[in-house]
Amino acid sequence: MTKAFSNLNIVITGATGVIGSTFAKGLAKKGAKIGLLGRDETKIERLQSEIDSDKKQTIVLKGDVLDKKSLINAKEIFNNKFGKVDVLLNVAGGNSPTATTEDEFYDKQSKKNFFDLDEKGVEQVFNLNYLGSFLPSQVFGEDIIGSELGTIINISSMNAFTPLTKIPAYSGAKASINNFTQWLATYFAGHIRVNAIAPGFFETNQNKQLLRNQDGSYSERANKILSQTPMGRFGNPEDLLGTLYWLIDDTQSGFVTGVVVPVDGGFSSYSGV
Template sequence: MKEKVVVITGALGVLCRVLAVGLAEKGYKIALLARKMDEAEELASKITASGGTAFAFKADVLKKTTLEEARLQINEKLGSCDILINGAGGNHPSGTTSNSYLSEEDLSNDNENLTTFFDLDTKGIQYVFDLNFLGTLLPTQIFAKDMIGKQGCSVLNISSMSSFSPLTKIPAYSGAKAAVSNFTQWLAVHFSKAGIRVNAIAPGFFLTNQNRNLLLTESGDLTQRGHDIINQTPMKRFGQPEDLLGITLFLCDDASSFVTGVIIPVDGGFNAFSGV
């Protein structure tokens, strides 16, 4: 593992930060890809101070030239990529409806803050699909080339449990993550003869900067949506970023050398629960 280079996109996200630190503790060399270099370098310094190896590289997952530049820098400083974690992703407010269900009264409501299905913005929806799907495809095009001909290489995508069953209010995000899961399976087959495994993890509800206001009130109590989620989660809690580390280590390790094309839920049983 000490010789393996892990490239992580979206490295400054709440979940990927923990993955970067955890992988570095196990001896992997970490390449942090992000747009905000100050924060990325701070994280790299933290990892290095703890005895790990990490460097920050500036890149935008939707701009191929920046990914190519980052690849050259990584190859020079750390060596070629062995494992790619496609962690960049997210939602956008203009691809989200205000209510879970459409009512006839919504169509005559003058509240400018109310967003129905008919108000969804095309640009916002396209942004969500670009960030999640193209933001997974483009880095894979750039970094998977360096994996061909080597042993123990893999791609790990970050999907979502909303890819199995779409969540209310977020049609763009649910659809985009379903595309990521489908692409994971397609790519696993496509790369199977080249010795590259491709898998995905599908996190359930984890508290992140993007969803905290949707799940918790300012006082820290559960919102109605937060209550609905916990009631649907057999383990009765939100996920902690550390909950993703074990499955990530497994899928990156040669212990999973015959595992490819799977999307593994990490959701406290949310996807398995029928509600009764």
């Protein structure tokens, strides 16, 4: 247990996802008090039982990052058990098949090209990623503003810097997270440090259909990604933990705010030649 973390009250949105659950497990081992926030109470309870069977270190927070009232209620529940929130991890996010093209470059024969994308799907992706970080920052930020160790960490993506083919809505939404991170860091300068982590390519349930063929082998897209990643592999969620710990720990990153840290196996540094 790390003493610096044992004094922290942390809320994680999207806690049951691949990245969120990895963060929860890592921070629980360091002794932090954690609010596990998500829409599916059963999944949250399952995660809680994995990392904190006596329920002394974690609390289940059922809430929707797009429903401000549910977030306010979740904060009250957290406050009643652990006190005020020090750290917010905005992990909730995602893409939608309805906002994803089938073709990488325009093909009028494609079953789903740019002209076929569903506006509601695009709106859903923008809401989930941008508003889904904006609203929790509003609600939990009211606690964090009074914490000497206060910080907000958003989850961006490497496609925020250079958009990936097929996913225009998700790329645009994550670009908005970079901008929001910088804006919020400036707005709260001297009160709350605000940074973001930009994962490179990780194999998750969300992108499995893009990276794997039906027989389980890597798709053409996956092989293309690996060919552009100097470390030659996809990331593991645990690869993000060192950066997370550093950004949270005020003794190590106390003068760091408004940055987006790539954790990408060298993808962003490689020109392809």
